[in-house]
Amino acid sequence: MGGFSKNKGQVLVVHCVDTEGPIGGNVRRRSDGSKEFMDNWDDIKLSLSDITSDRFRFDARDSFGNYFVLNWFIMDFMGFKTNPKNRIEKYNDTYDNIKSLRTDYDHFYWHYHQPPKNGIGDQWSDDWDSSDIHYQILGNRLIERGDFPEAFRAGGTVEDNKCSLWLEDNLMIDYSNRVSYTSVKTDDIFDFNWFHAPRHWGYYHPNRKDLFSPGKMRRYIVRSVDLRSRLHELQQWEVDEAFGYARQNNCPVILSYFSHDHRDMRDETYYSIKLLREASRRFGIPFKWSGAKEAIQICENIRPIEIKIELERWSNNRLMITFRDQIFQKNPFVFTKKSSGDIVYHKLNLEVCPACPYYLLRCFFKPEEDDVKIGIACTSMTGDKSVLVEEL
Numbered sequence: 001m002g003g004f005s006k007n008k009g010q011v012l013v014v015h016c017v018d019t020e021g022p023i024g025g026n027v028r029r030r031s032d033g034s035k036e037f038m039d040n041w042d043d044i045k046l047s048l049s050d051i052t053s054d055r056f057r058f059d060a061r062d063s064f065g066n067y068f069v070l071n072w073f074i075m076d077f078m079g080f081k082t083n084p085k086n087r088i089e090k091y092n093d094t095y096d097n098i099k100s101l102r103t104d105y106d107h108f109y110w111h112y113h114q115p116p117k118n119g120i121g122d123q124w125s126d127d128w129d130s131s132d133i134h135y136q137i138l139g140n141r142l143i144e145r146g147d148f149p150e151a152f153r154a155g156g157t158v159e160d161n162k163c164s165l166w167l168e169d170n171l172m173i174d175y176s177n178r179v180s181y182t183s184v185k186t187d188d189i190f191d192f193n194w195f196h197a198p199r200h201w202g203y204y205h206p207n208r209k210d211l212f213s214p215g216k217m218r219r220y221i222v223r224s225v226d227l228r229s230r231l232h233e234l235q236q237w238e239v240d241e242a243f244g245y246a247r248q249n250n251c252p253v254i255l256s257y258f259s260h261d262h263r264d265m266r267d268e269t270y271y272s273i274k275l276l277r278e279a280s281r282r283f284g285i286p287f288k289w290s291g292a293k294e295a296i297q298i299c300e301n302i303r304p305i306e307i308k309i310e311l312e313r314w315s316n317n318r319l320m321i322t323f324r325d326q327i328f329q330k331n332p333f334v335f336t337k338k339s340s341g342d343i344v345y346h347k348l349n350l351e352v353c354p355a356c357p358y359y360l361l362r363c364f365f366k367p368e369e370d371d372v373k374i375g376i377a378c379t380s381m382t383g384d385k386s387v388l389v390e391e392l
Contacts, residue, residue: 009246009253012290012298013062013276015269016175016224016258018111018153020075021094023262024086037262039086041097047264052101060273063286071292072098073111073153073175073258076140079133081119091140095147098261107291108147110171112137113155114163124155126189128162139335139343139375148333148377148385151175151292153224153258156192164211168219169330172383175256175292177203177223182232192231198223201242202254203296218328220296224256228268239275243283254295255287293383305380309388310359318366319374321348322359323386327378334365336392337373344371367392 024039038044060068074095077087116125151173183193196212198204203222207215226232242255259265280287308324334346348363375389
């Protein structure tokens with residue numbers, strides 16, 4: 001931190017990537033007629049290889065000397081009836097392709113497009129009840145890849161209150177607040193601009209009846225704006241706001257923006273680094289590349305806790321699932337894989353066992369004969385994931 005004041009302020013930079021894979025078909029084109037999106041993985045990974053290389057990460061170090069970090073919010077295009085943009089319809093395809101890059105420094109979360117009831121693949125849903133494919137997506141990532149997301153971004157940043165209530169019971173961290181100086185007053189959820197939400201950098205706890213208003217819910221909604229899109233381009237004065245707030249209030253501040261993998265991210269990434277370095281120099285406040293979860297923990301002074309999950313076999317083929325500490329979820333995520341390959345979600349109720357010194361919570365499950373694997377996941381009250389996957 002050489003050259004910086006003794007102010008405790010710092011700006012935690014969370015560069016999110018809505019990671020959706022190739023987009024083809026009849027998609028938008030630029031004014032010169034060229035394609036706006038890349039329609040194959042070879043082109044996408046070629047462009048991303050530059051900004052995930054060790055050389056780039058080293059050159060783009062933050063004020064503390066940390067390498068450049070990206071936050072990949074991974075989407076699986078599943079649950080739709082049509083596919084006009086020729087997306088790849090396969091669980092974990094996007095996850096695997098991004099993991100094949102040099103992403104050891106990075107963080108992996110969840111980006112989700114809710115299918116509308118009509119199933120049309122290039123339309124948005126404004127109703128969380130229009131599909132429950134999200135359980136299949138999460139179950140496949142858990143059982144087939146041994147991973148579970150600690151943070152969420154809504155597709156098109158389209159959230160309804162039903163979605164907010166589901167997230168309140170299941171995921172602690174949401175980076176979907178897109179409000180910016182370009183947002184306009186509207187009642188249309190498909191305007192993608194979160195006009196009524198808090199516009200300060202950082203986060204808020206939403207209201208149970210109106211997710212765009214501050215309230216007393218447990219989960220965090222973090223502001224994350226378009227880095228460079230047809231709707232918004234990050235400006236120097238916006239970045240300056242974050243650094244100025246950190247200096248004035250002597251505290252850490254989250255500055256988050258997002259890109260898309262199927263657009264060439266290189267120029268906008270160089271651009272954002274230039275804005276950050278200029279603001280850091282001007283205000284004498286350091287910036288730090290951060291993960292989406294880590295940023296919340298630093299701002300809230302939360303000590304990470306990872307919960308130990310254990311599986312004990314009882315008589316009559318019953319399984320007891322135990323958790324050493326309180327979990328964020330109302331119900332743990334429990335999935336089984338059938339011999340057919342199907343993934344099934346099981347909503348299990350928890351019971352508290354305060355007299356036991358080895359665990360706090362438990363639930364019971366009786367597998368069926370064709371269940372071949374079980375996956376269990378949760379996050380602690382600090383947002384840290386725990387995962388257990390075992391053969392049955």
